[in-house]
Each structure stands twice: as structure tokens, then as C-alpha cells.
Amino acid sequence: MNKVSVVILNWNGADMLRRFLPSVLICSAGDGVEVCVADNGSSDDSCRMLEQEFPAVRLIRLDRNYGFADGYNKAFEHVDAEYVVLLNSDVEVAPGWLAPMVKYMDVHPEVAACQPKLLDWKRKEYFEYAGAAGGFIDRYGYPFCRGRIFEVVEKDKGQYDAPVSVFWATGAALFIRLDKYREVGGLDGRFFAHMEEIDLCWRLRSRGYKLVCLPESVAWHVGGATLKKENPRKTFLNFRNNLLMLYKNLPPEELRPVMRVRACLDYVAACVFLLKGDWANFRAVIQARKEYARLRPQFKADRQENLDKAVGFNVSGRFPFSILWQSKLLGHKKYSDLPLK
Known part of the structure; x- marks a missing residue:
């Protein structure tokens, strides 16, 4: 059994893999760590390219495009590890990015999953929309993050560098115990893509597990590489x-x-x-x-x-207010502006 399996789900993303896979391989190297690419039935030359240019990567070939959710469910049938990382193909990772998450999870068995601080690859001093420094939702299901509320994305000034319990962790770089992933049923394949990681995290939280953001670990995400905003x-x-x-x-x-x-x-x-x-x-x-x-x-x-x-419905990180009201009408554009207590 591996300690960590970093699994990148790919669909016709040969160019993305060429650009970002080298940082993942270099920065994830260590005993008990493997890097896998699960190919979702690509029709481009992704598989041939991986075999020729990245022989150190374990290739998991899926027979068709199962989408993000079921693609990972299928891929994890071929993985044997204590921890798995769901990592988007358009993510660059910092040196030593895995170590803080492994260390924290090893001594906090009550924590089922965590995420790194996620920054924008195009504007590296800013948080990235898809996860920033940890996710939350409001009473009506609208997600927001430390560092991002709707279209307003904050500059990273170290204001969210403290580890914090979160309601959801980004699916762009989700570090999770494989046994807990399987225990709650994994990602819901019927979603195909989008919101599936928040649904998974909600199940984990309602069953008594915790999730955290560990900003000591850093990654940069391109974002919108599959479907652009407002597609x-x-x-x-x-x-x-x-x-x-x-x-x-x-x-x-x-x-x-x-x-x-x-x-x-x-x-x-x-x-x-x-x-x-x-x-x-x-x-x-x-x-x-x-x-x-x-x-x-x-x-x-x-x-x-x-x-x-x-085990309870009063789960921290799901706030009783409307984030639309707070942001659009009251002008609270930053996480630090919100009435969180």
C-alpha cells in the first residue's frame, strides 16, 4: 500500500499534462508516494504521450469519459493507498506541498480531508476561484471561500494563512483518506461534474468528520480549463x-x-x-x-x-445567512467582512 496516491483525471488534456505534470512529479517525490493519471477515454494522444514522456507516471486507462465524479470513483478502484489526492490537470504545486497535509492528517484522525491554499496560476498573488483558502456555504447552498465571494477574488496578503476548519475542500486539489471516501460513497457520479466535491464534503461533515484548509501547502490552479465561466x-x-x-x-x-x-x-x-x-x-x-x-x-x-x-445537522461552516444578501446588498465583498460569529 502506498502512503499517498496523487491521481490526476485527464480527458483530452495532453497539453495541460505536458505543462503541469512535471511540477507534480518533482514536488511530490518521496517514499510511498505515487503519481497516477486516470485517462477518461481521451481521443487525443494523451496516453501515448504519457507512456513516452512520463514513464514514471502510472497510467490508469478508463474505457470512456465518466465525467469528473465517476471518473475518480472508477480510478480509485485501481488505487491502494492511505491517502489519495484528487488533483486537476491544470494545477502547479509548490515544493513540499504534500508534507504538511500528510503530517497533519497523521496526527488528526478525526479529519477526513484537507486542501492546500489554492492560488491563481495566471495571477499568482491572488486566490483562485475554485477553492481559495477553504470553502463554506450559506443557508441556501451558495458556496464561497476564504479569499473569494462570488466574482470578487482577494489578493493573498497572508490574511488567511492560519489553518482552519472548513465546510468543503476544493476538488481541484482534495487530499482525502481513501477509506473515508469509500465509506461515504465517494463522489456522486450522477452529478457528472460541478458541486460533487461539496456534496461529498457535506456527507463527511454530517457524519462527524472534519475538514481543514492547510495554507502551509500551496498550489496554483489555472481554472476554467474545461468549461469557461458562464458557459x-x-x-x-x-x-x-x-x-x-x-x-x-x-x-x-x-x-x-x-x-x-x-x-x-x-x-x-x-x-x-x-x-x-x-x-x-x-x-x-x-x-x-x-x-x-x-x-x-x-x-x-x-x-x-x-x-x-x-450524527448532527448543526455543521460548522454552513452559515445561517444569505451570502447574496451579505455581498450584493450589504456590500460585504470579503470573507473577513462577514458576520461569522
């Missing part, structure tokens, strides 16, 4: 999967009131797209709500299992 497909997946995540995990007394408010907020978002003349994203939001209504019965058993296995 209609990304909009559809984010809205649909967020609703499914809420349905799967919300406490019974919150389900109806939260979902009523979310319906209003989603239609407001659709109208904003419409007023901008963005018909594609308007349709994506409407279609996401229709698809959520169609799929919801298929998730009833998952919801019941999550409720049955929860």
Missing part, C-alpha cells in the same frame, strides 16, 4: 447539482423553506441572464430546475441514507 453547460450543471445536493443533505425542517427561497432566487438569476440578452444561460437555469424536478425521486433513498447516518 451554459456549466451553468446548467451548477444549478441542477446544487439543488440535488441540497435535497440530499438538508435537515428535514429546512428542506421546504430553503427550497422555496431557492426557487425564487433561481428564477431571479434566470431573469438577470435574460435582461443581459444571454438566452443560452437563461435556458440553462430553467432547464436545470426542470431536470432537478425530474431527477429528485431518484435521490430519495440517498437523502434517507444521509439523514439516517448523520
Whole structure:
């Protein structure tokens, strides 16, 4: 058994692998550490390139594109390690990035997963949208981070360099105990992509495990390498999967009131797209709500299992306020501006 398996999921990303895989190999070298690439049925020359240019990397060939969620579930069937890292193919890592996470997890068995500080590869002094210095959600399921609220991304001035308990850890560089990943069912493959790591983290948190951000470990993420921001497909997946995540995990007394408010907020978002003349994203939001209504019965058993296995619903990191209200109406653009106590 390896101590750590760093697993990069790839789909037609030969150029990304050429650019970023060398830093992962150099900075992850150590006893008991392996670097794997799980290929999601690529049609480019990714596999041939890996075999010829990166023979030290273990190649896991999947027979088709399973998406981000099931792609990792399938890949981990071929992995035997205490810890695994879900690492995007467009991430550069700092020297020694694994050591702080291994050290912390080894002495904190109550912690199921952690993440490094995630910075923007294009503007390296800024946090990166997809995870920054640790993730949280508001009452209505909207995610935000230390260092990022909606479109406002902060400059890293060391203001979030203290380790902190978080509600969710970024899927761009998620360090997790493999047995805990499997215990809670892994990523939900029905999500395909987007929101799946927050859903996974919610299950871990509700079952009593902790998650942390360890800023001593650093990585830089390109972001948007697969689907650009406000791509209609990304909009559809984010809205649909967020609703499914809420349905799967919300406490019974919150389900109806939260979902009523979310319906209003989603239609407001659709109208904003419409007023901008963005018909594609308007349709994506409407279609996401229709698809959520169609799929919801298929998730009833998952919801019941999550409720049955929860050790408590008052999970820290899920805040009772609306981040939309705090940010858009009250002008609280930074994590440090929020009423967190």
C-alpha cells in the first residue's frame, strides 16, 4: 500500500499534462508516494504521450469519459493507498506541498480531508476561484471561500494563512483518506461534474468528520480549463447539482423553506441572464430546475441514507445567512467582512 496516491483525471488534456505534470512529479517525490493519471477515454494522444514522456507516471486507462465524479470513483478502484489526492490537470504545486497535509492528517484522525491554499496560476498573488483558502456555504447552498465571494477574488496578503476548519475542500486539489471516501460513497457520479466535491464534503461533515484548509501547502490552479465561466453547460450543471445536493443533505425542517427561497432566487438569476440578452444561460437555469424536478425521486433513498447516518445537522461552516444578501446588498465583498460569529 502506498502512503499517498496523487491521481490526476485527464480527458483530452495532453497539453495541460505536458505543462503541469512535471511540477507534480518533482514536488511530490518521496517514499510511498505515487503519481497516477486516470485517462477518461481521451481521443487525443494523451496516453501515448504519457507512456513516452512520463514513464514514471502510472497510467490508469478508463474505457470512456465518466465525467469528473465517476471518473475518480472508477480510478480509485485501481488505487491502494492511505491517502489519495484528487488533483486537476491544470494545477502547479509548490515544493513540499504534500508534507504538511500528510503530517497533519497523521496526527488528526478525526479529519477526513484537507486542501492546500489554492492560488491563481495566471495571477499568482491572488486566490483562485475554485477553492481559495477553504470553502463554506450559506443557508441556501451558495458556496464561497476564504479569499473569494462570488466574482470578487482577494489578493493573498497572508490574511488567511492560519489553518482552519472548513465546510468543503476544493476538488481541484482534495487530499482525502481513501477509506473515508469509500465509506461515504465517494463522489456522486450522477452529478457528472460541478458541486460533487461539496456534496461529498457535506456527507463527511454530517457524519462527524472534519475538514481543514492547510495554507502551509500551496498550489496554483489555472481554472476554467474545461468549461469557461458562464458557459451554459456549466451553468446548467451548477444549478441542477446544487439543488440535488441540497435535497440530499438538508435537515428535514429546512428542506421546504430553503427550497422555496431557492426557487425564487433561481428564477431571479434566470431573469438577470435574460435582461443581459444571454438566452443560452437563461435556458440553462430553467432547464436545470426542470431536470432537478425530474431527477429528485431518484435521490430519495440517498437523502434517507444521509439523514439516517448523520450524527448532527448543526455543521460548522454552513452559515445561517444569505451570502447574496451579505455581498450584493450589504456590500460585504470579503470573507473577513462577514458576520461569522
